[in-house]
Amino acid sequence: xxxxxxxxxxxxxxxxxxxxxxxxxxxxxxxxxxxxxxxxxxxxxxxxxxxxxxxxxxxxxxxxxxxxxxxxxxxxxxxxxxxxxxxxxxxxxxxxxxxxxxxxxxxxxxxxxxxxxxxxxxxxxxxxxxxxxxxxxxxxxxxxxxxxxxxxxxx
Numbered sequence: 352x353x354x355x356x357x358x359x360x361x362x363x364x365x366x367x368x369x370x371x372x373x374x375x376x377x378x379x380x381x382x383x384x385x386x387x388x389x390x391x392x393x394x395x396x397x398x399x400x401x402x403x404x405x406x407x408x409x410x411x412x413x414x415x416x417x418x419x420x421x422x423x424x425x426x427x428x429x430x431x432x433x434x435x436x437x438x439x440x441x442x443x444x445x446x447x448x449x450x451x452x453x454x455x456x457x458x459x460x461x462x463x464x465x466x467x468x469x470x471x472x473x474x475x476x477x478x479x480x481x482x483x484x485x486x487x488x489x490x491x492x493x494x495x496x497x498x499x500x501x502x503x504x505x506x
């Protein structure tokens with residue numbers, strides 16, 4: 352049976368490249384948490400600015416989650432990233448796409464395009480995580496808490 356080395360092992364053992372394992376492949380895991388405002392008159396397509404910053408050179412891990420109250424019939428959300436410096440949307444559903452948040456529950460944040468093909472992406476610039484309520488008008492004052500986990504350079 353064949354055995355294949357990971358990219359990280361190849362980097363570590365490469366005598367010609369003398370590469371070290373980059374911080375997005377090994378290091379401390381950072382956990383950032385954001386909670387919705389206590390009161391909010393939510394409407395369809397509203398955005399929740401989490402204030403969670405993931406630095407350039409970091410990798411968002413598949414262990415993040417969204418815990419939430421009932422947001423109302425047919426309400427879904429996307430969890431995306433945008434450039435920290437000017438707010439330009441990089442990926443509207445990069446972390447999670449089409450999460451059903453109608454009934455209270457907890458969701459894994461792994462359905463977005465950053466995780467396509469089983470490999471997560473390294474951020475090419477400092478990004479901010481945001482959440483957009485979609486598909487229907489959410490219940491006012493609906494609550495949620497998001498956890499984003501990343502590994503990378505020390506902030």
